[in-house]
Amino acid sequence: xxxxxxxxxxxxxxxxxxxxxxxxxxxxxxxxxxxxxxxxxxxxxxxxxxxxxxxxxxxxxxxxxxxxxxxxxxxxxxxxxxxxxxxxxxxxxxx
Amino acid sequence: xxxxxxxxxxxxxxxxxxxxxxxxxxxxxxxxxxxxxxxxxxxxxxxxxxxxxxxxxxxxxxxxxxxxxxxxxxxxxxxxxxxxxxxxxxxxxxxxxxxxxxxxxxxxxxxxxxxxxxxxxxxxxxxxxxxxxxxxxxxxxxxxxxxxxxxxxxxxxxxxxxxxxxxxxxxxxxxxxxxxxxxxxxxxxxxxxxxxxxxxxxxxxxxxxxxxxxxxxxxxxxxxxxxxxxxxxxxxxxxxxxxxxxxxxxxxxxxxxxxxxxxxxxxxxxxxxxxxxxxxxxxxxxxxxxxxxxxxxxxxxxxxxxxxxxxxxxxxxxxxxxxxxxxxxxxxxxxxxxxxxxxxxxxxxxxxxxxxxxxxxxxxxxxxxxxxxxxxxxxxxxxxxxxxxxxxxxxxx
Ligand SMILES: Cc1cc2nc3c(=O)[nH]c(=O)nc-3n(C[C@H](O)[C@H](O)[C@H](O)COP(=O)(O)OP(=O)(O)OC[C@H]3O[C@@H](n4cnc5c(N)ncnc54)[C@H](O)[C@@H]3O)c2cc1C
Ligand code: SF4
Numbered sequence: 001x002x003x004x005x006x007x008x009x010x011x012x013x014x015x016x017x018x019x020x021x022x023x024x025x026x027x028x029x030x031x032x033x034x035x036x037x038x039x040x041x042x043x044x045x046x047x048x049x050x051x052x053x054x055x056x057x058x059x060x061x062x063x064x065x066x067x068x069x070x071x072x073x074x075x076x077x078x079x080x081x082x083x084x085x086x087x088x089x090x091x092x093x094x095x
Numbered sequence: 096x097x098x099x100x101x102x103x104x105x106x107x108x109x110x111x112x113x114x115x116x117x118x119x120x121x122x123x124x125x126x127x128x129x130x131x132x133x134x135x136x137x138x139x140x141x142x143x144x145x146x147x148x149x150x151x152x153x154x155x156x157x158x159x160x161x162x163x164x165x166x167x168x169x170x171x172x173x174x175x176x177x178x179x180x181x182x183x184x185x186x187x188x189x190x191x192x193x194x195x196x197x198x199x200x201x202x203x204x205x206x207x208x209x210x211x212x213x214x215x216x217x218x219x220x221x222x223x224x225x226x227x228x229x230x231x232x233x234x235x236x237x238x239x240x241x242x243x244x245x246x247x248x249x250x251x252x253x254x255x256x257x258x259x260x261x262x263x264x265x266x267x268x269x270x271x272x273x274x275x276x277x278x279x280x281x282x283x284x285x286x287x288x289x290x291x292x293x294x295x296x297x298x299x300x301x302x303x304x305x306x307x308x309x310x311x312x313x314x315x316x317x318x319x320x321x322x323x324x325x326x327x328x329x330x331x332x333x334x335x336x337x338x339x340x341x342x343x344x345x346x347x348x349x350x351x352x353x354x355x356x357x358x359x360x361x362x363x364x365x366x367x368x369x370x371x372x373x374x375x376x377x378x379x380x381x382x383x384x385x386x387x388x389x390x391x392x393x394x395x396x397x398x399x400x401x402x403x404x405x406x407x408x409x410x411x412x413x414x415x416x417x418x419x420x421x422x423x424x425x426x427x428x429x430x431x432x433x434x435x436x437x438x439x440x441x442x443x444x445x446x447x448x449x450x451x452x453x454x455x456x457x458x459x460x461x462x463x464x465x466x467x468x469x470x471x472x473x474x475x476x477x478x479x480x481x482x483x484x485x486x487x488x489x490x491x492x
Contacts (some may be wrong), residue, residue, distance in 0.1 A: 003333055006357035040326040046268050046333045046359040049141040066136060067359035069266045070260050073326050085230045087131045087211025094189050094271040095138040095358040
């Protein structure tokens with residue numbers, strides 16, 4: 001089963017504002033030179049939130065399952081990691 | 096500005112225990128929870144100790160099934176070595192129902208719970224926290240409990256603790272399959288709808304702690320694996336879970352049943368006692384100070400134990416050394432503190448691999464009649480491995 005299909009099982013309320021951001025795009029270039037692809041954030045994320053497109057990390061924050069791993073996996077602490085606002089984001093039922 | 100005696104961040108087991116304690120002592124308590132309802136952001140197995148929870152929160156705890164059997168499998172390649180126990184007092188539960196119930200008990204004791212609200216930061220004056228800023232406004236209090244779980248952003252923002260690192264944290268992913276009661280009973284040989292079995296697995300390469308728990312009409316499966324190892328080897332956690340399900344034969348069992356929910360959460364592996372637990376009038380508890388065992392996944396008991404102590408510390412405004420001392424002398428918490436070293440060896444050395452190899456070579460030796468071989472394995476490993484292995488197996492119960 002593809003990750004996207006797994007994510008379809010989740011109830012989700014989208015916050016208009018992204019709760020995740022890259023602090024400095026140049027750091028991602030440095031990271032890619034050192035760690036190669038997939039970068040640590042791309043490979044640790046169970047929800048395919050990060051992808052490497054045109055030499056930068058693109059964030060699909062609306063897929064985020066709020067596990068916390070990407071914040072810790074980033075070797076440069078380059079992810080500004082917050083919670084979605086006002087109770088938005090995922091709403092689990094059976095976990 | 097709203098004003099309370101005590102504000103608790105997080106309505107998980109630690110936060111609800113703190114709120115219950117403080118409200119029972121007559122304090123005016125507010126609990127801030129970021130989820131749409133308590134439990135909706137939380138992930139566990141979960142297998143929990145019913146008697147312990149009941150001793151703090153009272154009767155009527157919602158649960159899925161009584162765990163009558165636990166099978167522990169140590170995988171060396173695809174061949175597991177199995178150990179089976181019959182535990183007492185363990186039940187399975189899902190976090191939404193469980194956390195809602197815990198929170199409702201704290202409300203009955205007088206606490207006020209506000210969901211859909213995210214705590215952002217504490218505002219300090221001369222080392223004393225005066226108020227808490229949330230995404231819906233500010234609230235002041237005499238003391239605060241941070242029961243925010245593993246992603247403890249407010250504690251970190253206040254400089255009370257640092258973040259986890261890839262070396263001391265585990266990525267966990269979980270899936271729940273819908274399987275109707277009668278099918279579940281047949282699949283796992285369960286006599287009735289209230290009886291369940293749990294299966295815990297450990298593999299050495301890569302290091303995975305896996306679980307399979309029977310709920311009433313569904314099956315929960317998941318794995319945890321050290322973040323460092325996953326990143327170094329560029330292993331995707333959800334792919335690792337799929338492979339794991341195939342290897343253990345669970346994939347075959349759930350074939351044709353629909354996936355009900357997918358989730359993930361990190362698990363801290365380091366923490367108490369090597370961590371700051373308080374600052375001024377602010378007390379941390381539960382996963383925020385790493386009170387969970389990443390191999391057995393027992394985190395709810397120590398969350399409740401530490402939450403109760405944090406609630407008490409907030410009521411009496413204990414000095415942080417007194418709070419630390421109280422944590423240390425609590426048996427549920429000191430157990431984790433004492434086992435840190437074993438845990439670290441498991442995570443960073445390859446102890447898990449050594450155990451599994453030892454057990455399987457012993458049993459193979461036995462099966463082939465090579466009793467000298469067993470003796471050599473025992474003698475060469477006894478001093479360091481067997482006591483640890485026994486501790487580990489005991490913890491699994
Ligand atoms: C896959 C998996 C399986 C597990 N299995 C088991 C098991 O079988 N048995 C067991 O005992 N333990 C298990 N655990 C561990 C257990 O889940 C944790 O140890 C336990 O939940 C910790 O409780 P807590 O109250 O400290 O934190 P949490 O349960 O994480 O609660 C924290 C609460 O705070 C809220 N919050 C966080 N930040 C904010 C904020 N800024 N503002 C407002 N609210 C906030 C969260 O939404 C959440 O409700 C498992 C964990 C995982 C990941
Ligand atoms: S928190 Fe988890 S799901 Fe969200 S982006 Fe980070 S790794 Fe992906």
